[in-house]
Amino acid sequence: xxxxxNMIRGASALASAAMLAGCMVGPNYVGPxxxxxGAEGGAPFSRIGNLPTQPLAADAAWWQAFGDPMLDRLxxxxxxxxxxxxxxxxxxxRSRAMVRQNEANLLPSAGVSASxxxxxxPLSGIGDIGQAIGNNGGTPGQAxxxxxxxxxxxxxxxxxxxxxxxxxxxxxxxRDASRAQAEAAEAxxxxxxxxxxxxVSQAYIDLRDHQQSLILSQRSSVLEQRSLALTEQQFxxxxxxxxxxxxxxxxxxxxxxxxxxxxxxVEQSLNRLAVLIGREPGFVDADLAKPAPVPIVPARVxxxxxxxxxxxxxxxxxxxxxxxxxxxxxxxxTAQLFPTVxxxxxxxxxxxxxxxxxxxxxxxxxxxxxxxNFLNFGRVRAQIRQAEAGRDEALAQYxxxxxxxxxxxxxxxxxxxxxxxxxQSRIEGARAATIAAEMVRQRQTRGAASLxxxxxxxxxxxxxxxxxxxxxxxxxxxxxxxxxSMGLGWRLPEAAGTPSAASAGGAR
Numbered sequence: 001x002x003x004x005x006n007m008i009r010g011a012s013a014l015a016s017a018a019m020l021a022g023c024m025v026g027p028n029y030v031g032p033x034x035x036x037x038g039a040e041g042g043a044p045f046s047r048i049g050n051l052p053t054q055p056l057a058a059d060a061a062w063w064q065a066f067g068d069p070m071l072d073r074l075x076x077x078x079x080x081x082x083x084x085x086x087x088x089x090x091x092x093x094r095s096r097a098m099v100r101q102n103e104a105n106l107l108p109s110a111g112v113s114a115s116x117x118x119x120x121x122p123l124s125g126i127g128d129i130g131q132a133i134g135n136n137g138g139t140p141g142q143a144x145x146x147x148x149x150x151x152x153x154x155x156x157x158x159x160x161x162x163x164x165x166x167x168x169x170x171x172x173x174x175r176d177a178s179r180a181q182a183e184a185a186e187a188x189x190x191x192x193x194x195x196x197x198x199x200v201s202q203a204y205i206d207l208r209d210h211q212q213s214l215i216l217s218q219r220s221s222v223l224e225q226r227s228l229a230l231t232e233q234q235f236x237x238x239x240x241x242x243x244x245x246x247x248x249x250x251x252x253x254x255x256x257x258x259x260x261x262x263x264x265x266v267e268q269s270l271n272r273l274a275v276l277i278g279r280e281p282g283f284v285d286a287d288l289a290k291p292a293p294v295p296i297v298p299a300r301v302x303x304x305x306x307x308x309x310x311x312x313x314x315x316x317x318x319x320x321x322x323x324x325x326x327x328x329x330x331x332x333x334t335a336q337l338f339p340t341v342x343x344x345x346x347x348x349x350x351x352x353x354x355x356x357x358x359x360x361x362x363x364x365x366x367x368x369x370x371x372x373n374f375l376n377f378g379r380v381r382a383q384i385r386q387a388e389a390g391r392d393e394a395l396a397q398y399x400x401x402x403x404x405x406x407x408x409x410x411x412x413x414x415x416x417x418x419x420x421x422x423x424q425s426r427i428e429g430a431r432a433a434t435i436a437a438e439m440v441r442q443r444q445t446r447g448a449a450s451l452x453x454x455x456x457x458x459x460x461x462x463x464x465x466x467x468x469x470x471x472x473x474x475x476x477x478x479x480x481x482x483x484x485s486m487g488l489g490w491r492l493p494e495a496a497g498t499p500s501a502a503s504a505g506g507a508r
Contacts, residue, residue: 075201085193114157116156211291297472
């Protein structure tokens with residue numbers, strides 16, 4: 001036991017000295033490059049215009065600003081049961097397990113073994129030995145009387161330990177790479193939450209838009225059918241032309257065809273929502289088949305400055321962590337150019353009986369081992385060049401992600417401003433159509449306008465309402481696009497020994 005303790009102390013001292021004296025080969029990661037200088041100074045977005053904004057709340061549930069409990073339920077359910085979230089969570093667990101594995105690789109490995117060997121050795125055919133040794137004091141030359149075989153048992157137990165000293169930091173670089181990959185997986189989970197919340201919101205808005213469009217289209221077809229019937233009656237009386245009849249018939253059949261198309265879109269939206277929450281198509285029909293209005297867009301949009309947006313967006317965080325991981329891989333490959341030193345230790349106990357397994361009867365071996373594949377430099381240098389190219393690719397991917405994020409935000413703001421203007425025009429158009437229909441109704445009451453004129457004005461009013469409803473849906477989708485481009489809608493669970501959700505969303 002004393003020898004074992006001395007071996008462990010000596011190995012620990014040697015390893016500690018080697019770790020202190022050792023270096024970390026490969027480049028040290030200093031952070032991502034500056035991509036958009038103008039976005040770092042706190043300046044506002046270029047396309048924000050006169051949009052009324054509000055500070056971003058700490059709560060990531062931006063969709064609650066719509067005030068639609070059904071939408072809240074769908075998104076909460078999707079974040080819990082969607083397969084896309086389950087995939088991202090599984091990848092995060094796998095990467096965190098890899099971190100623990102690489103941290104364990106820095107420590108010694110040890111093992112114990114125990115065995116029992118039962119043997120039988122045949123002795124037949126070697127009786128001539130007895131002639132040399134006699135037979136219990138017998139006359140020399142007389143054959144000895146030997147047993148047919150020799151048998152017995154052997155007990156053994158052992159303890160072995162190995163420790164590869166990380167002289168040049170290859171294993172530490174591998175640990176750093178796995179940590180960066182785990183942080184990237186964490187950010188990718190957050191990005192999956194952002195995308196899922198936006199997808200569910202857009203699918204829900206589309207569903208309500210299609211439902212309202214279907215109602216208005218059915219009202220329009222009823223009006224067109226009545227107009228067609230009256231025109232056919234006038235044609236039979238000679239007061240209308242065949243051309244008028246066929247024009248109204250064509251218009252009516254087109255509207256009925258539109259009803260069929262919109263009805264299919266309603267069903268597709270229901271299917272999409274069911275799959276987004278991780279259920280089979282038809283699962284949400286009972287709750288959502290009843291028409292409801294499109295959610296009302298809040299008066300103010302959640303927007304801050306570009307620098308804060310880049311710090312918050314999880315896809316930017318994931319791209320930045322990939323740079324760190326690829327940079328560490330260069331060190332992992334570079335360390336293969338240098339020798340490795342391992343410490344080996346073995347203690348063995350053995351004997352023909354259990355009583356022989358004691359430290360009074362042991363065998364001990366301790367040895368350092370140097371290994372250097374110096375004839376493998378060509379392959380290693382090729383691996384280093386591959387790792388450097390991977391790092392350069394990650395840098396370019398990060399730059400592209402930053403620029404794309406800025407474009408997404410600016411595009412969504414510009415589109416939302418345009419949609420607000422279009423909505424105002426649709427509101428005015430619907431108001432004008434309503435006034436016009438009322439005026440025709442008054443004229444028809446006085447006999448100055450026909451019933452067909454009244455039906456036509458009502459149909460135009462319904463058409464204006466359809467366009468207004470679509471404008472409301474487009475504006476709601478534009479609001480969703482802004483929230484997504486700002487990187488809103490994610491929240492990660494805390495995990496022991498891993499970066500927190502706040503750090504994953506707030507650092508570059």
